[in-house]
Amino acid sequence: MREKANGYRLMAKGYRLKAKGYRLMVVMVLLLSPFALRLSPLFAQSNLNYTVRVGAQGEVQVLQDFPESYAAEKVNIKLGSLETLGTLGDLGNIDHLDFVFAKEELPLEDRFVSVYSYTDESETTWTVWRSTKEPKNTKLRVQTRNGRNAFEHYLHETLDEHRSHGWIWWVFAGVALALALVAVCMQIIQRRKEKSLSSVEQETLRRKRMGMRRHYISQAYLWVLLLVLYAPIALIAVFSFTNSKILGNWTGFSLDLYANLFTGKADAGLNSAIWYTVIIALVAAVCSTILGTLAAIGIYNMRARSRKMVSLLNSVPMINPDIITGISLFLLFVALGMSQGLVTVCIAHIVFCTPYVVLSVLPRLSRMNPNTYEAALDLGATPAQALRMVMLPELWPGMLSGFILALTLSVDDFGVTFFTKGSGGLETLSTFIYSDARKGGLTPELRPLFTIILLVMLTVLIYINFRNKKQEEE
Amino acid sequence: MNKIIQIASSRRTWAWPYILFMGLFVVLPLILVGVYALTDIDGNFTLRNFAKFFTHSEAIQTFLYSVMIAVFNTVICLLIGYPAAYIMAQEDFKTPKVMAMLFILPMWINFLLRTVATVELFNMCGLPLGEGALLFGLCYDYLPFMIYPIYNTLQKMDNSLVEAAQDLGANRWQSFWKVIVPLSMPGVYSGIVMVFMPTVSTFAIAELLTHNNIKLFGSLIQDYITTTDLLNYGAVLSLVLLIIIALTSFFGDHDDTGGEKGGLV
Secondary structure, X not given: OHHHHHHHHHHHHHHHHHHHHHHHHHHHHHHHHHHHHXXXXXXXXXXXXXXXXXXXXXXXXXXXXXXXXXXXXXXXXXXXXXXXXXXXXXXXXXXXXXXXXXXXXXXXXXXXXXXXXXOOOOEEEEEEEEOOOOOOEEEEEEEEXXXXXXXXXXXXXXXXXXXXXXXXXXHHHHHHHHHHHHHHHHHHHHHHHHOOOOHHHXXXXXXXXXXXXXXXHHHHHHHHHHHHHHHHHHHHHHHHHEOOOOOOOOOOEOOHHHHHHHHOOOOHHHHHHHHHHHHHHHHHHHHHHHHHHHHXXXXXXXXXXXXXXXXXXXXXXXXXXXXXXXXXXXXXXXXXXOOOOHHHHHXXXXXXXXXXXXXXXXXHHXXXXXXXXXXXXXXXXXXXXXXXXXXXXXXXXXXXXXXXXXXXXXXXXXXXXXXXXXXXXXXXXXXXXXXXXXXXXXXXXXXXXXXXXXXXXXXHHHHHHHHHHHHHHO | OHHHHHHHHOHHHHHHHHHHHHHHHHHXXXXXXXXXXXXXXXXXXXXXXXXXXXXXXXXXXXXXXXXXXXXXXXXXXXXXXXXXXXXXXXXXXXXXXXXXXXXHHHHHOOHHHHHHHHHHHHHHHOOOOOHHHHHHHHHXXXXXXXXXXXXHHHHHOOHHHHHHXXXXXXXXXXXXXXXXXXXXXXXXXXXXXXXXXXXXXXXXXXXXXXXXXXXXXXXXHHHHHOOHHHHHHHHHHHHHHHHHHHHHHHHOOOHHHHHOOOOOO
16 A cells, blocks of 8 residues: 555656656757757758949959958959859869859849859859849858858858857757756656556556647647747847847847937837827727727617628628728729828728727627617617617727727738828838838837837737636636 | 607617718729729720730739749648647647737737848848748748637537547547547638738738849739829739639638637737
8 A cells, every 4th residue: 555655656756757857848949949940951051141242343242251361362253154153172272263254144133053062072052143222232142952062161150250149059059958968867767766666557657648748749839839930029129129220230238229219319200100100090999999889789780681781891891901902992092082191091991990890899789688778768868878878888898899909900000001191201100111121121219119019919918818817707 | 850869769770870981981992993994094994904914924923923822821821820729729738828819919010010020030040031031921920810710719619529539439630630620620711711811912021021022913913003004904903813802702701701800809
């Protein structure tokens, strides 16, 4: 009896140990995943970007700095015909690398040039492409098809030296490996303990372990997915705390961008875009909440057939993609001869927000007692009074969700705004980002702005979830 | 006066302003797309715009390419999103509720900013922008729209059916393919619709993710519609897109298609 109890205690302990081991492995996988990605051939190929400037005479100069020992032997790429290729030679003779392009043949799009390396008999692919923004800057990319050759390896190292954040990967890898070691040790200890158990107990343990394995693999999958999903967002959030102009360049911790944003020192276009976004979102949300609530009440009281018709009409703007809504409204405003600006954008936003308000109010209506309104009328209330004092208190949670939804939809919208904003210089945040990104680079103050928006969204979502849960419990 | 009160107190009429508004700003504009497609610049009836589309190889190629990209994106989203939704909905995996929310949260962050962030991420890692980046970016943008409806149907699914299948001798694999997958099909359909439709009509994303090297159908429409002389041709292209949309929504025709973000809050 005592032995059995001991065995179970051992088992329980074992589970805990096991669980810890698995948890550590999940963390390890998470930590390793960026590292593994970086080591994957996908990344290895593409780390080798360096800029080549094409001069007026068509001479090409490599802008990437080389270590001093190679300084005398800069890579020269002369112009000539694309088909005339130089050989890579061995590592010591980089100046053998004479790439020859005809000026007019310098391609505008990606074009591959294959180079055979004699050092390790691998084939290297050079990609030459011209930046469309600045035609004089051409980028040269080196890719290896069959393994890495010495030259490329050397380039790789050079580039890594220039990467100030290169060490961070090694920290990731180190921590992950240490965790892996701990996890493996735990497994070994556990195995040893298990040996003293009876076969029945071992069998139950095995089953349990299978379930646990499935559990942890699935959890790891979710977390890796979340990691990828949030990586770009995290990038923006992290780089909102430095004052560098370019995203990805850490120049030390600073709250300057936040300060700029709140003191209005940011780009004037950004400031007006923020204001327009807020105004449009509020107008659209208020109008669509009123319109949508009335419509929902109306629809709820309709006969089945007309109800179906209106519901269909209601779903049209939701099914329509942004671009169709935008273009069709654009054509309407053109046909009506309306000048496009704030008014048209507001109308457009009301159009695509209202259906969602209708949908969030309708379920509330079906939950409430349909006779209370009539009772109020019978007791002498006017329709307005009955609406205000009887229906609104019942409907407001649905209206609030609809309002919040309309706000977020309006702030988020790009497609519809783009086509209805006209050419009068009206920009909302979305269209501002778009024109900004097309010009190249992002206004730095956008980073703190969106970090704040993200946090607000997160809080609202958590609050709503919390509220819903509370309501369910009640 | 009494009559007005009577009309106002019959709540059926309260939807009238909305119906009027929708008629003016939803139905009429959609009709206008057709009207513009069938007229020339002076407003005379013509079929030349349609004829132009069928001989315009750039438009047709871009169109086919966009559809292909959209199909690819939908398949990738489905392959990645289904397991995620399944894992989250499965009770024995004990996934925290917050997890599902975290997957949906990116939907509320401006998709352009997310796209720009993706571009920056690619630049930082030294990855080239191009088709791969386009697919990654699209998948990244639309994955939540695939996960959410599938998660929703899986969660509402009657678990006793799975238990019944297992009691009747089905193993995990069988009960997954024979019970869970068929029951989750409505969610899969609406996920497909919600990913495919925006992808096929996307514009702006492709330009940012590929340095203007790849043009999708949406961008083409945008180019034409914003050029005054070619507005009518742009309307034809929009009409083509509308037909595709109509076909897709017909394919995924059931009531929670329109739910999109509606059920979230």
